[in-house]
Amino acid sequence: MSVLTRRLDPLAIAAELDQNGFACIENAIDPKWIEEAQSYVNGLVSEKGRRYFALTWPSRNKGTPPHTLGADPDIQALMGELARIGCPSAATDEEIYTVLRVVAGASGEGKSLIYHYDKYVITALVPVFIPPGPKRKSGELLIFPNKRRYRAFAWLNILEKAIVQSGWYRRRVTDKLPADDSELDIKILKPGNLYFFWGYRTYHTNFPVSEDVVRATMLLHHGDPHPSSLLLKAWKAHQIKKESRILESVDA
Template identity: 40%
Template sequence: MQTPSFIRGAESARTIARQIESEGFAVIDDYVAPDQLQTAQNFVRQAVARNGGNYLAINGSEKLGGTFLHDLATDPGFIALCHGIYESSTGKPAPDTPFYQVLRCLAGSLAKANSLNFHYDSYLLTALIPVIIPDHGKTGDLLLIPNSRGIRSHYLTNFADKILLDNWLSQRLLRMLYARRHAMIRHLKLKPGNLYLFYGYRSIHTNEECSPDAIRSTALLHYFDPHAESSLKRMLRRN
């Protein structure tokens, strides 16, 4: 007898969650069909060309019509996967909160300023699909210090973590460790169409630079802000 697909789904989410915990990330190879990937690549190339060959980031899914990214955040299989990972890792039922989606297109003179900025995401789970990765020069790897912190129970502690990281000295130190290829920083070579999953909230991460004449484009879907209900966060964000 065949195992029902929802059980297989829960099992694979559990395996992936375990892998993210132990390895710092998980990959599902060729998550996007080749023709869908190609459509998205053409979309990015046109968007960058319209922007004078420069960096741009597209928030949300509304402007991504005609590409697989338009419907991914509402795709039942994708939602079940992310919810399953959340449930396996936290032991709590997954809240039905929307994804925060960004399509980043690094290109041109602004590519450098948008690289090597080490950070924690506001959302626990980061799903990353490379759309275009340069095949020459610097390829723009994802740099990751896996699971470098836990989920903070208070927004204030999370805020302090971010201040400790988002300053000249820490960034300088991390860039130095990166330049020396310190083993603490993992390098992920990204392949277009694969799906990479990691805990962006828990892991210091960033992208490597790439040549200004190349395009490096990644689709990011972020799930679950642990501090969404924090009144302190709301207060600080209002100012």
């Protein structure tokens, strides 16, 4: 059985992302999965202590909720479609990149307001624990949707990110945040819902999380607009071909 409660239409989601920069699919995640993911995270928190941690590729641990999610064929197909619609030239042959992000305790403070663009075309966000709480203190997601286009060159992306993800730039953005929430695109998330945004194009971050609560999200990223190994891959394929030709001629 799929982790998704129903079939989702990638074209409709992509259209919404182009228009509004964000999509919320209500009750898209099987409640049973949420329950299992919550007890999985609780286990991790009691094992690691109340601090910030992020597990990369948690989906590779078989028998865990992150694996069930990452290995779900419907989710894989949806992520592939969305990545191709968002950026037709992006590489989508890689395994979906997953992160389980847990913010708990005082160390979460330093991990907030770190504005960034994701490396991949599409970001899917699956909330596991979302604390209720005071405004701008419960890890709310803040987005500046579809702020940039795909950059034609990887080096341009690197250069741009070096600027807009630098300490002074981030501090400036924070200093200039309007006090009025209605002037900002703040997303209040809810476990059970599934959220999407164009991660590569959307400048985004999280507000701090007060010390006494736990916030946990599963992130899925897919579609590499700058597959660095494209040239390398082509060269390798060429080498293999050349080699087989050599072998053929030796055999002959």
